[in-house]
Every structure is written in structure tokens, then in C-alpha cells.
Amino acid sequence: MGGAARAIPHASSRAAVLDVIRAAGTISRVGLIDATGFTGATISTVVRRLIQDGLVLESGRAESTGGKPRVLLQLNQSSRYAVGVHLDHAGIAYVLTNLGGSVVARTARPGVGAEEPQAVVDRMSGEVEALIDGAGVERGRVLGLGLVSPGPLTPTSGMRLTPPSMRHWEDFPLDRALSEATGLPVILDNDATAAALGEHWSGLVGQTSTFAALYMGSGIGAGLMVNGVAYRGASGNAGEIGHICLDVDGPECWCGARGCTEVLGGPAAVVAAARADAKVARAAGLTGRKRSRPSVAAEFAAVARAARRGEPGARAILERSARYLAVAARTLANVMDVELLVLTGPSLAIAGSTYLPVVQEELDRAFFPRAAHRVEVRLSRSAATASAIGAATMVLQSELVPLRQGLQLPDNLSDSEPAPAHLTSA
Amino acid sequence: MGGAARAIPHASSRAAVLDVIRAAGTISRVGLIDATGFTGATISTVVRRLIQDGLVLESGRAESTGGKPRVLLQLNQSSRYAVGVHLDHAGIAYVLTNLGGSVVARTARPGVGAEEPQAVVDRMSGEVEALIDGAGVERGRVLGLGLVSPGPLTPTSGMRLTPPSMRHWEDFPLDRALSEATGLPVILDNDATAAALGEHWSGLVGQTSTFAALYMGSGIGAGLMVNGVAYRGASGNAGEIGHICLDVDGPECWCGARGCTEVLGGPAAVVAAARADAKVARAAGLTGRKRSRPSVAAEFAAVARAARRGEPGARAILERSARYLAVAARTLANVMDVELLVLTGPSLAIAGSTYLPVVQEELDRAFFPRAAHRVEVRLSRSAATASAIGAATMVLQSELVPLRQGLQLPDNLSDSEPAPAHLTSA
Known part of the structure; x- marks a missing residue:
């Protein structure tokens, strides 16, 4: 059975209509027909049920363009x-x-x-x-x-x-x-x-409904949106760029592979490098013994703050991490052919301004189909x-x-x- | 405007119905309603037009299951x-x-x-x-x-x-x-x-409608199918795994980046390594001068034939290439979370049996969500x-x-x- 047709089940018409109303703010029934491709009869039925269920409100009329003014629909936000x-x-x-x-x-x-x-x-x-x-x-x-x-x-x-x-x-x-x-x-x-998904709903990505969110918290990963829908892959584990290989002879990662993005440039690698440099460790206040140490994310944040204060060793460590993340971002862009990458997650909420120019430079320089289009890199407004x-x-x-x-x-x-x-x- | 709903345009209902009929072989109108999620009225209209246009034939009736026997539809193959x-x-x-x-x-x-x-x-x-x-x-x-x-x-x-x-x-x-x-x-x-797309239609991939075709001709690339639809990305250039980085300090590639799969392990790299080894070059018959040389694909085929005849140097070169391709395949699988990889393309039509076990072993060993599922690797039956x-x-x-x-x-x-x-x- 062809998968294409299977992707358009009955139940999703309600969700699709709701999503269009949400994204549009206000929209008429005619606007919904244009946006969804559903028939007038389908839209009429779906909208009636959404109003009955209290999820959608009629909220005034659009300006007349000659004919009868159109009733506008909007979400009942607090329903x-x-x-x-x-x-x-x-x-x-x-x-x-x-x-x-x-x-x-x-x-x-x-x-x-x-x-x-x-x-x-x-x-x-x-x-x-x-x-x-x-x-x-x-x-x-x-x-x-x-x-x-x-x-x-x-x-x-x-x-x-x-x-x-x-x-x-x-x-x-x-x-x-x-x-x-x-x-x-x-x-x-x-x-x-x-x-x-959060970036998609928050509106930062605007009209770009196919993009990747490059996530860094304690680890590194990516979320993929294709035509406004989260791409999950076969088991919900798509986008694992923290565990792609950037060096076939690189150090072993906890996942069992070698030279992963995470083991080369992830937050734990940054913290380890900072601890190995006495001056950086002191500047970042990484003094705790092994048992009493705060989380990797907290120590990464301390290194990022030291870099922001101008500590040159801390800056150098972060920039090396950013170069690995940039190469992983390029791999992701080459595989998915996205137009937009959003840097997000708790660690990039703190250090994003250091990573952004390095990732953008890498994509401008070496994204494979760069002659066809640019990949824009943006920093999330709600990365944390x-x-x-x-x-x-x-x-x-x-x-x-x-x-x-x-x-x-x-x-x-x-x-x-x-x-x-x-x-x-x- | 949400992208989800936009993905269901009017015009595609005809194509979706055709694709379901094609994949099913024969199917009733009720079967089409189940498979597509369209209403009975939509299926009725679309099927009527397809029959009028000569694309679909009514071809007998399904066995009665108590009620009225159902008319079966099939493609008019030679229309x-x-x-x-x-x-x-x-x-x-x-x-x-x-x-x-x-x-x-x-x-x-x-x-x-x-x-x-x-x-x-x-x-x-x-x-x-x-x-x-x-x-x-x-x-x-x-x-x-x-x-x-x-x-x-x-x-x-x-x-x-x-x-x-x-x-x-x-x-x-x-x-x-x-x-x-x-x-x-x-x-x-x-x-x-x-x-x-060719693998999808040829039926090798069976029910698996989300998979990747790992392609090697003169270069290396990949085609991605998601729910039976080719995933093309923003500009039709998705799946470029020939130009993902496997070594940040690796040799420069013609694309401008460093350490790409292609420059490390592609057919041209195989041919260069074979030429650099006098014994292998002789065994594979790579004797032509620069100007009169056959294509990279033809020379790659000659090395592959030498390997098949048991020339140990040729085998070693191909196996090194296979290890790079395997790591690239793992990256692709980690990003897309596919269940199936098909090895295809003219170069894998010749050397696929050397590459298949190396790629399968790499995925079994280090595919990141391997605890959730295995990635099966198959050799195309129509790779050329x-x-x-x-x-x-x-x-x-x-x-x-x-x-x-x-x-x-x-x-x-x-x-x-x-x-x-x-x-x-x-």
C-alpha cells in the first residue's frame, strides 16, 4: 500500500484545520479551504464541530471586498x-x-x-x-x-x-x-x-516550515521539522547528530562509537578541557571534587561565563567546540537540505553568541548545494x-x-x- | 500558515489514489477509502475520472464476504x-x-x-x-x-x-x-x-516506506523516502552524504570542504589508491595514460573485478573504502532514523557484495538507537x-x-x- 495516501487520514483533518487557524491567528472558512485544500463541505463540518467543542470562536468579520463580509474564526485560547x-x-x-x-x-x-x-x-x-x-x-x-x-x-x-x-x-x-x-x-x-516543535510554534522560524533545531543541553542533538510536522524517523530517534562521526580515529564515545560530535565538542568535552587548563579552571571556578561536582550543564555554563568575561583560554575552548558543532551542523544541512538552522537548548541559551558565527561561517563556506541557496543560522529566543x-x-x-x-x-x-x-x- | 495542512492539496488526491491502486495491484473503492482516508464521494469522483481518462480499469469482482461483491480496480498499465x-x-x-x-x-x-x-x-x-x-x-x-x-x-x-x-x-x-x-x-x-524512488517502485523495499538508498556511481549520494514520498529538502539536494565530513583534518575535496566521504572513500579515491600500488594497478589493468584513461566508474569496476578475482591489494583498498561508506551510512541512519538502507548505483552493482557486510557490521555495532531497532542493509536487485x-x-x-x-x-x-x-x- 502506498505510504503517500496513508499520510492523509480522516482524523487529521480536524488537527490540520486547528493548526491552520492557530498559525493564521484569524481566518475565514474560505481561507481555510485555500490553505488546507479540503472541500467546502469538509471545512464546514470540521469547523462546526470545533465550535461545538468550544475550541474555536467566531470573532467578527473580515473587511468586505465587494461581496458578503466573511466570518473570521480564531482559537478559543483558554479552552x-x-x-x-x-x-x-x-x-x-x-x-x-x-x-x-x-x-x-x-x-x-x-x-x-x-x-x-x-x-x-x-x-x-x-x-x-x-x-x-x-x-x-x-x-x-x-x-x-x-x-x-x-x-x-x-x-x-x-x-x-x-x-x-x-x-x-x-x-x-x-x-x-x-x-x-x-x-x-x-x-x-x-x-x-x-x-x-517549540521553535515552530513560538514563531521564530516564521514561514520556514522545513528546518532543523540544533540542540545543546548536557548533550547534542537535533530536531527536524518537515512541512510543519516533526520528522521522527522509524523510532522517534531522528536527528542524533551528537553521535555522528567527525573523526574515524577519534576518541571513544559513551555510545560505543568513535569520534562522535559529542565526545569531541560537546559540553562534557568543554568542561574536561577547561578542567585540564589550571588557569581556565580557576577563572571558571571549576574547583569541586569529583563527588561534589555540579552537573555538566552547570559547569559548561561557568566556562561560557568565563569566556564572556574575556578569559582567552575559555574562549579558545568554546570556539574549538563550536567548530565541531559547525561541522555536525553542515552534515545535518547536507543530509536534510534545510534553509534554516535554529540554535537552541539550555547550553546554547548561555553560549549561543559564541557558536552562532562559527556555525554560520562553516555553512556559508562549505554547505554542499550553497550555489542553490544559503542556510541561515539563528539563535532561539527561548533556547532554555x-x-x-x-x-x-x-x-x-x-x-x-x-x-x-x-x-x-x-x-x-x-x-x-x-x-x-x-x-x-x- | 501551518505547513501540515498545505501538504494536502486538491490536485494530489488523484495522484494518491493512483499510487494506492498501483501499489495494491487490485483494490476496491472501499479499499481505497480505507487506504487514503478520503470520503466515499471523493473516491467515487476521482475513480470515475481516472476510468474516463483510460488510466484505470474495472477488472472483475472481489470474493463476496456476505454482501454485494466489490468491483476491483487496477491500473491500465499500457495507457x-x-x-x-x-x-x-x-x-x-x-x-x-x-x-x-x-x-x-x-x-x-x-x-x-x-x-x-x-x-x-x-x-x-x-x-x-x-x-x-x-x-x-x-x-x-x-x-x-x-x-x-x-x-x-x-x-x-x-x-x-x-x-x-x-x-x-x-x-x-x-x-x-x-x-x-x-x-x-x-x-x-x-x-x-x-x-x-526506483527501489520503492521496484518492490525490493516491500512495506518499508521510509528508507534510504545509498548510491555510488562516479560519486556518492543518498536518496531518502519518507512515507513513500521522496524527501527532497529545500532545493532538491537532500541526502548528500558524499560530502559530509568524516575527518575534520582530512584531505581537501573538490567541493571545497575537507575530509568528505567521497574524497576519503569514493570511487576516485579507490582508483587513485589502486594506481599508487603497482601490483594492484597491474592486476586491474589500470595502465592508460592520463589523457586516454577511461572514466572513474570504469576504472573502479576494474579494481572491483580484481578484488573479486582475489587480488589482496585490491580487496584491501575496497574494504577501506567500504569502511568510510559504512561510517557515512551510520551518520545517515542516525540523522534520518531509517529501518532499511539499500545499496544501489552502478558502482555498487559491481562491488556491492564487498560493501554490504562492512556497512551492516558498522550499523549493528554503532547505530545510535540500536537498542530500539536494527537497520537492515540490502543490496539492490537493479543497482545499475x-x-x-x-x-x-x-x-x-x-x-x-x-x-x-x-x-x-x-x-x-x-x-x-x-x-x-x-x-x-x-
């Missing part, structure tokens, strides 16, 4: 919400977004460190509850929870080949445990893919939280219907705006 | 044809396929060599005419010509950044010139992408002609409608099968 959680060794970021993907509440909490998985899940459950309650949002309006974390996911649940810092999470059924603890449906995905935002939008994108068939809203639930966003920091 | 041309320095391969993508005629002719582009186009025009006439196919039934060549392509026409052997083709408006010479609509694309077949299927896939709006079939044109396939070799 539904989603929780996004980015779980990493170094920190856990939480966001609550409305149906349009706007963040209405956010929290940052300590990472998983050496804690036992079940203890972390119990803590997360309380933190999610506090987030929703603090925003004054009815639980019945929360569609679900998107949970994203580093590294390869298995199709069933949980992480399998985990980075060294989270080895004790291997085989832990993370999504099931968190769903039981919170009572919310949970979607599990890769944090780099989520970051790409893009993954958590993307995690929440995964819930929104999952079309409401398949995720939570029997969603019951309380009868007396009003459509009033929730309390203003609150920002808590650990 | 339309397409020409596929694979243009390379070393050779030009031609195929004529019917609407189902089956090859009804094929020819192989000398490559472009040092000939002037316009002279090659004039020669190709005659060779295309001979192919169609020889097969006894009415010109009016030929939808168009798919022309594929080594990348990168520019969005407008022709090649821009050409490999060294075809430098004199830079800026030549290849598609326009060939369309003028043959009177057929011409689609221009990358030969590696075409190879992937996959690109030409893919070129023809591009014409078929372009949905007949947009390519040739006013296609006029002669009134007296019968639906009889054309003369049997003929095979000419230069």
Missing part, C-alpha cells in the same frame, strides 16, 4: 491547556500553555541528579499540580502532559540507551509512572525534537525552554481527539482567562 | 508511458516504463565524457526516439521524460556546482534543451533521489538502472495532470500491449 516537562540531569523545566501554545505558567526545578526515578516522578507530580493550581486553571481543561528527555527512546516506553548521567533510568517505565502519578495522559518524546514548550505543543498537536477521547468538561466551566502567568525558579 | 534517463560522465542509461513502472524497454549508451552539452542533448534526443519507436509505443502516450544526473541542482534548471568530470555542464539549461529537442516535458532531479527507473517514475508520480494538462490521445489508439522489451548495449 484547553497542556503541560510540558523537560526532564534532564541538570534541571527540570515545566510550562503550562494554552491551546495556542502561549506559555501561561512556567517553573524550573532541580534536575534528576542521582535521585531514584520513582522519587523524581513523585516530586514531579507535585510540581505539575502546583503549576496548574498556581495558574488558576481547571484540571478538566488540561489535555495531557508532554514529557521530553535526552536520548534514544524505545517504541514502548522509557529510555533504553541512556546517557551516562542518567544510567539508573534505564528500563524505568517513565511515561506510565508519571501518568499514574498525575492522572494525565502522557506523551514521551525526545527533547531535541520537542525543541524544534523550547523543549518544554515543544513538549506541551505535542499534546496540543496530538489533536485532542485521539489523546483523550472521553474528555469531560465540567458544566459550569467558564471561558474566563486564567490567572496571569507566574514564574518560579528553583 | 501511459514514461521515459527515464540517467545521465552521468561514465554512461547514459535509458528506460521506458509503463504506467505501473514496469520497464518495457531499456538502452545503455556512452556517457557524456568531454562532449559539448548541446551535442550530447542532440544525441540523447535521437536515442530517446529510438527507444520509444523500438518499443512500438505511440508518442502520444508518453507522458514525459525524467532526467536525473549527479547533484547539486539549482531550483531553476541545470546543474550549478558540478563534479569535476562534468564541469563544462555548469550553467547549461539541460532540462530546457532536452525538452526542446524531444518535444517531451522534462523533469530534472538528482540521481540518488531517483534511485530511492535504479536511477533511470526512478527518473521515469518521477514522471508517473507527477500525477499526469500538472505535467501535461492538455494531453491528447489519438482517437484510434488501441490499448494493445507494445512490442516486447528490447535491450541495447553500447
Whole structure:
């Protein structure tokens, strides 16, 4: 059976219409027909149901262009919400977004460190509850929870080949445990893919619906968006540029291969190089003993701050890392033929300004089809939280219907705006 | 405007239905509704037009399962044809396929060599005419010509950044010139992408609609299929794994970068290594002076034959090349997260059995999400002609409608099968 046709299932028409309304802000039914290619009858039916379900509002009319003025549609932003959680060794970021993907509440909490998985899940459950309650949002309006974390996911649940810092999470059924603890449906995905989705919804990438988000947190990865849809590959593990080979005779990586981007130029390599240089180590304050050391991400941030203060050794180490990341970015661009790369993730939130010119220069110089077009490199405006935002939008994108068939809203639930966003920091 | 919805335009419903009928062999209207997700009304309209246009036939009824037996639909294989041309320095391969993508005629002719582009186009025009006439196919039934060549392509026409052997083709408006010479609509694309499409249509990849074709001809590239659709990227230049970096300090490549797969392990590197070893050069018969040398592909084939005869030096050179290709294949698999890699292209038609185990071993050992799934590596059954077949299927896939709006079939044109396939070799 041809895959092309299979990609256009019944259920997605509702999601496609919702996504067009979201991206357009306001749009008429005729505009929806143009944008989706669906028939007038399909649009009419889908829109009627969306209005019945309270997800879409009629909001005035477009200026007349001679004929009858057209009714404009828009999302009912506060009709539904989603929780996004980015779980990493170094920190856990939480966001609550409305149906349009706007963040209405956010929290940052300590990472998983050496804690036992079940203890972390119990803590997360309380933190999610506090987030929703603090925003004054009815639980019945929360569609679900998107949970994203580093590294390869298995199709069933949980992480399998985990980075060294989270080895004790291997085989832990993370999504099931968190769903039981919170009572919310949970979607599990890769944090780099989520970051790409977050950038898409946040609007930075504008009209470019095919792009890659180059992610650096504790590790390095990439999220891929193709025609506005996250490209996940066969098992949800696409975009693993942290583990492509930049040197066939290079040092061994924790993943079992040699000369990976991550082992040559990732945050841990930067920290190791900084520790090996007494002057840089002192400037960055990397003095802790092995047992009491902060996370790699925190130490990387300290090196980046030293570089920003003008410490030449720290600058040189970061620039060497940036050159490896730039070559990996070029490989990604050559394979996917993208027009836009967004630098994102917690580590690039701090050091992005050092990496951006090096990556752009590499692509301008050596992107293979450079005669056909340029690859533009941009720094994310929400690099630290893009993954958590993307995690929440995964819930929104999952079309409401398949995720939570029997969603019951309380009868007396009003459509009033929730309390203003609150920002808590650990 | 969200890209997701844009990907479902009106015009493609016809193509989607045709593709499902093609892949299924025979299928009922109800089967089409299930497979495409379109409404019964849409399927009914699209099928009626396809029958009116002579592209689809009703062909008996399915076994009754209690209710009314269902009418089965199938392609009218001999209602339309397409020409596929694979243009390379070393050779030009031609195929004529019917609407189902089956090859009804094929020819192989000398490559472009040092000939002037316009002279090659004039020669190709005659060779295309001979192919169609020889097969006894009415010109009016030929939808168009798919022309594929080594990348990168520019969005407008022709090649821009050409490999060294075809430098004199830079800026030549290849598609326009060939369309003028043959009177057929011409689609221009990358030969590696075409190879992937050819593998998809030829049925080797079976149900796996997301896979990569790893192509080696004179150069190295890859074609990507995602859900049965060729993934082309922003400018039709996706999959350029010949020019990803495997050694940041490696030798300079003709593309301007360092340590590319092609410069380290491509056919030209194999030939250079064989020439540098007097014993291997002798065994492979690489004796020609610089001016009179055959093409890189022909010399690569000579080294591969020497390796097959057991010449240890030749074997060692090929195995080194295979290790580079294997690492590039792993990068491709890590970025795209594919389940299947098909080794294809003229050079792998000859040396594929040496490369296959090395590539498979590398992926088994170090594919990043190997805990989630294995990447299977297969050798194409039509490695030498996959690109030409893919070129023809591009014409078929372009949905007949947009390519040739006013296609006029002669009134007296019968639906009889054309003369049997003929095979000419230069």
C-alpha cells in the first residue's frame, strides 16, 4: 500500500484545520479551504464541530471586498491547556500553555541528579499540580502532559540507551509512572525534537516550515521539522547528530562509537578541557571534587561565563567546540537540505553568541548545494525552554481527539482567562 | 500558515489514489477509502475520472464476504508511458516504463565524457526516439521524460556546482534543451533521489516506506523516502552524504570542504589508491595514460573485478573504502532514523557484495538507537538502472495532470500491449 495516501487520514483533518487557524491567528472558512485544500463541505463540518467543542470562536468579520463580509474564526485560547516537562540531569523545566501554545505558567526545578526515578516522578507530580493550581486553571481543561528527555527512546516506553548521567533510568517505565502519578495522559518524546516543535510554534522560524533545531543541553542533538510536522524517523530517534562521526580515529564515545560530535565538542568535552587548563579552571571556578561536582550543564555554563568575561583560554575552548558543532551542523544541512538552522537548548541559551558565527561561517563556506541557496543560522529566543514548550505543543498537536477521547468538561466551566502567568525558579 | 495542512492539496488526491491502486495491484473503492482516508464521494469522483481518462480499469469482482461483491480496480498499465534517463560522465542509461513502472524497454549508451552539452542533448534526443519507436509505443502516450544526473541542482534548471568530470555542464539549461529537442516535458532531479524512488517502485523495499538508498556511481549520494514520498529538502539536494565530513583534518575535496566521504572513500579515491600500488594497478589493468584513461566508474569496476578475482591489494583498498561508506551510512541512519538502507548505483552493482557486510557490521555495532531497532542493509536487485527507473517514475508520480494538462490521445489508439522489451548495449 502506498505510504503517500496513508499520510492523509480522516482524523487529521480536524488537527490540520486547528493548526491552520492557530498559525493564521484569524481566518475565514474560505481561507481555510485555500490553505488546507479540503472541500467546502469538509471545512464546514470540521469547523462546526470545533465550535461545538468550544475550541474555536467566531470573532467578527473580515473587511468586505465587494461581496458578503466573511466570518473570521480564531482559537478559543483558554479552552484547553497542556503541560510540558523537560526532564534532564541538570534541571527540570515545566510550562503550562494554552491551546495556542502561549506559555501561561512556567517553573524550573532541580534536575534528576542521582535521585531514584520513582522519587523524581513523585516530586514531579507535585510540581505539575502546583503549576496548574498556581495558574488558576481547571484540571478538566488540561489535555495531557508532554514529557521530553535526552536520548534514544524505545517504541514502548522509557529510555533504553541512556546517557551516562542518567544510567539508573534505564528500563524505568517513565511515561506510565508519571501518568499514574498525575492522572494525565502522557506523551514521551525526545527533547531535541520537542525543541524544534517549540521553535515552530513560538514563531521564530516564521514561514520556514522545513528546518532543523540544533540542540545543546548536557548533550547534542537535533530536531527536524518537515512541512510543519516533526520528522521522527522509524523510532522517534531522528536527528542524533551528537553521535555522528567527525573523526574515524577519534576518541571513544559513551555510545560505543568513535569520534562522535559529542565526545569531541560537546559540553562534557568543554568542561574536561577547561578542567585540564589550571588557569581556565580557576577563572571558571571549576574547583569541586569529583563527588561534589555540579552537573555538566552547570559547569559548561561557568566556562561560557568565563569566556564572556574575556578569559582567552575559555574562549579558545568554546570556539574549538563550536567548530565541531559547525561541522555536525553542515552534515545535518547536507543530509536534510534545510534553509534554516535554529540554535537552541539550555547550553546554547548561555553560549549561543559564541557558536552562532562559527556555525554560520562553516555553512556559508562549505554547505554542499550553497550555489542553490544559503542556510541561515539563528539563535532561539527561548533556547532554555523550547523543549518544554515543544513538549506541551505535542499534546496540543496530538489533536485532542485521539489523546483523550472521553474528555469531560465540567458544566459550569467558564471561558474566563486564567490567572496571569507566574514564574518560579528553583 | 501551518505547513501540515498545505501538504494536502486538491490536485494530489488523484495522484494518491493512483499510487494506492498501483501499489495494491487490485483494490476496491472501499479499499481505497480505507487506504487514503478520503470520503466515499471523493473516491467515487476521482475513480470515475481516472476510468474516463483510460488510466484505470474495472477488472472483475472481489470474493463476496456476505454482501454485494466489490468491483476491483487496477491500473491500465499500457495507457501511459514514461521515459527515464540517467545521465552521468561514465554512461547514459535509458528506460521506458509503463504506467505501473514496469520497464518495457531499456538502452545503455556512452556517457557524456568531454562532449559539448548541446551535442550530447542532440544525441540523447535521437536515442530517446529510438527507444520509444523500438518499443512500438505511440508518442502520444508518453507522458514525459525524467532526467536525473549527479547533484547539486539549482531550483531553476541545470546543474550549478558540478563534479569535476562534468564541469563544462555548469550553467547549461539541460532540462530546457532536452525538452526542446524531444518535444517531451522534462523533469530534472538528482540521481540518488531517483534511485530511492526506483527501489520503492521496484518492490525490493516491500512495506518499508521510509528508507534510504545509498548510491555510488562516479560519486556518492543518498536518496531518502519518507512515507513513500521522496524527501527532497529545500532545493532538491537532500541526502548528500558524499560530502559530509568524516575527518575534520582530512584531505581537501573538490567541493571545497575537507575530509568528505567521497574524497576519503569514493570511487576516485579507490582508483587513485589502486594506481599508487603497482601490483594492484597491474592486476586491474589500470595502465592508460592520463589523457586516454577511461572514466572513474570504469576504472573502479576494474579494481572491483580484481578484488573479486582475489587480488589482496585490491580487496584491501575496497574494504577501506567500504569502511568510510559504512561510517557515512551510520551518520545517515542516525540523522534520518531509517529501518532499511539499500545499496544501489552502478558502482555498487559491481562491488556491492564487498560493501554490504562492512556497512551492516558498522550499523549493528554503532547505530545510535540500536537498542530500539536494527537497520537492515540490502543490496539492490537493479543497482545499475535504479536511477533511470526512478527518473521515469518521477514522471508517473507527477500525477499526469500538472505535467501535461492538455494531453491528447489519438482517437484510434488501441490499448494493445507494445512490442516486447528490447535491450541495447553500447
